[in-house]
Amino acid sequence: MNTVKNQHIKRRSTFSYALILWIMLASICFASLRAQNQTDNESDVGTNGDAEGATGTIEKGVRLKDLARITGIRTNQLLGYGIVVGLSGTGDSRTQLARDSIQNLLGGLGQNFEGIGMNARNIAAVLVTAEVPPFARSGDRINVTVSSIGDARSLEGGVLIQTPLYAGNKTIYAVAQGVITTGGRSQQSGYNREQKTVGLVLNGATIERGVTANLVEPGEQGSERVRLRISLNHFDFTTLDLVRDRLRSELEEADVTVDGGSIIVSLPDDVDPVEYIARVEQIRIVPEYRARVVINERSGTIVMGGDIQIDPVSVSRGGMELIITGDMRDARMGIHVGSDPEAENREVTQEFQGANVQEIIKGLNAMGASVKDIIAILEALRDSGALHAEVIVN
Numbered sequence: 001m002n003t004v005k006n007q008h009i010k011r012r013s014t015f016s017y018a019l020i021l022w023i024m025l026a027s028i029c030f031a032s033l034r035a036q037n038q039t040d041n042e043s044d045v046g047t048n049g050d051a052e053g054a055t056g057t058i059e060k061g062v063r064l065k066d067l068a069r070i071t072g073i074r075t076n077q078l079l080g081y082g083i084v085v086g087l088s089g090t091g092d093s094r095t096q097l098a099r100d101s102i103q104n105l106l107g108g109l110g111q112n113f114e115g116i117g118m119n120a121r122n123i124a125a126v127l128v129t130a131e132v133p134p135f136a137r138s139g140d141r142i143n144v145t146v147s148s149i150g151d152a153r154s155l156e157g158g159v160l161i162q163t164p165l166y167a168g169n170k171t172i173y174a175v176a177q178g179v180i181t182t183g184g185r186s187q188q189s190g191y192n193r194e195q196k197t198v199g200l201v202l203n204g205a206t207i208e209r210g211v212t213a214n215l216v217e218p219g220e221q222g223s224e225r226v227r228l229r230i231s232l233n234h235f236d237f238t239t240l241d242l243v244r245d246r247l248r249s250e251l252e253e254a255d256v257t258v259d260g261g262s263i264i265v266s267l268p269d270d271v272d273p274v275e276y277i278a279r280v281e282q283i284r285i286v287p288e289y290r291a292r293v294v295i296n297e298r299s300g301t302i303v304m305g306g307d308i309q310i311d312p313v314s315v316s317r318g319g320m321e322l323i324i325t326g327d328m329r330d331a332r333m334g335i336h337v338g339s340d341p342e343a344e345n346r347e348v349t350q351e352f353q354g355a356n357v358q359e360i361i362k363g364l365n366a367m368g369a370s371v372k373d374i375i376a377i378l379e380a381l382r383d384s385g386a387l388h389a390e391v392i393v394n
Contacts (some may be wrong), residue, residue, distance in 0.1 A: 020311050064230070065281035068243065071229035073263070076132040078173055078205075082163030084124045084146065084155055084180060090196075091124040091158075092150035098125040105161070124152035128163050128176050130205050134213040141203040146175045154196035157184045164207060173211070178204035226273060228265040228280065235261050238288040277350040291389035293357060293378060298394070300371035302378070305389070308357040313386040315377050320369060322360065322377060324386075357387070 017350040083101050084091070092098040102123055106112075146160055147253045165174040179197035232239060247256045255266040267276055277294055294303040315322045357378070364374050381387035 011070070023261070031363060052191055061284040061286035063281060064243065064283045064285055067239070067285055067287055068230050068263075069131050070277065071231060073134045074169060075134065075360045076173070076211055078130045078132060078165035080128040080163045080165040080176065082126050082128045082159050082160055082176070084126050084148075084152075084158040085122065086156065086157065086159045087122045087124060087152070088157065088388070089121045090154040090156070091121050092148075093121055093143045095125065095150040098123045098150055101125060104122070124148050124155060124158065125150045126155070126160070128160065128165060130165055130174060130176065130215045132173060132207065132211050134211065136207050137210045138207055140207040142205050142207065144178075144201045144204045146180050146201060150195040152197060153183070155180050155199045156196050160201055160204065171209065173209045174205040174207050176201060176205035177198075178202070189376065226267045228267065228277065229259070230263040230265065230280075231261065234289075236288055236290060242287065243285055246283060246285050247280070276352065281326065292392065293382075293387070294392045294394070295375050295378065296394045297375060300375070302361065302371075302374065304357045304361075308387070308389040310356060310381060310388065311386040315380050317373055317376055317380075320364075320373065321363070321366070324360075357389070 015340040081101075083098060083105065085102075126146045126148055128144050128146055131141055132142060136142070144160075144165070144166060146155060148155060160177055160180055162177045164172045165176055167173050178201040180201055182196045182199040230243070232243070240258065240261065241265065244258055245255060247263065247265060249256075251265065253268045255264075257264045257266075265280065267273060289305070291308045293303055293305075293308065295301075310324055312324050314324070360377075361374055364377065369377075378387065378391065379393070382389075
């Protein structure tokens with residue numbers, strides 16, 4: 001009897017210990033999960049804070065260096081005439097220019113080919129263009145663009161022989177030479193560059209004469225103060241006024257005025273112009289932009305603002321019809337885009353609230369309109385005066 005009772009007590013003790021151990025393990029797991037959730041929540045808060053911080057940075061505006069330029073910091077264009085050799089039968093065939101040029105070149109090297117027929121299919125006459133960046137110094141290298149001026153079919157793989165490059169004042173600023181590449185094809189984008197008569201020589205030109213850039217201009221007569229002239233990349237009176245007011249508040253020690261379409265900042269005495277310009281460039285502005293639609297007919301690209309309004313109008317093109325109804329002040333205004341049932345045995349309709357360019361393009365894309373059709377409709381809206389934006393066609 002005592003043995004049975006002892007065994008029963010022993011089993012109860014074992015069960016109690018197991019229950020206590022299970023409770024302890026459960027408590028540990030619960031504490032771990034709670035700590036993990038707290039960490040995740042803190043991470044989410046941190047992420048949201050970072051996002052809010054990023055948004056706050058965007059809301060501060062655009063750096064002045066990205067919105068405007070300082071007069072005197074600019075590129076310079078160079079131009080030269082050259083010869084490309086080493087072509088695989090794709091050079092000039094009927095033009096005499098390349099043959100005469102190569103004969104003159106070889107004559108200067110002591111070789112006389114006068115009276116000897118030359119097969120010019122492996123040479124081509126070209127124009128070489130380049131842009132010299134500001135503050136370029138002797139020995140710097142820049143890219144050059146090579147363009148055929150004869151009947152060459154391709155410049156791919158050819159070699160541009162030494163070509164002097166001239167500025168507008170007829171002074172040689174660089175010399176170009178090197179292997180030409182015309183790019184390739186991209187199967188991923190479906191883009192195939194068939195134009196092989198224009199090529200690029202990477203780092204093909206060496207600067208022989210440095211280009212000086214005047215960051216500052218002297219003050220008015222009798223004044224020794226140095227002045228910066230700041231010009232907007234895209235002129236707008238509202239933005240010009242905003243920039244002037246912002247500069248006046250940030251640069252209390254400077255004299256900020258407006259001269260025509262530029263802003264003049266008269267630097268204080270005894271300041272480092274480079275350090276002061278760096279400070280000016282970092283000032284942020286919230287600019288005002290004009291409503292603008294930019295169309296590139298060659299590539300089929302359309303760039304627009306997000307809220308360009310359109311008046312009530314009806315446009316028909318082929319089997320498509322676009323109708324914008326309602327008053328500009330009517331909140332029920334919408335867009336109807338459909339196909340002509342007589343032109344096609346179907347009808348596609350899109351309804352939108354509001355009337356802006358973005359919604360029109362969305363509706364036209366939904367019904368399968370081509371890029372050419374969309375561009376034609378936007379141009380028609382511009383010509384009718386219903387599109388309240390500046391339309392730029394490239």
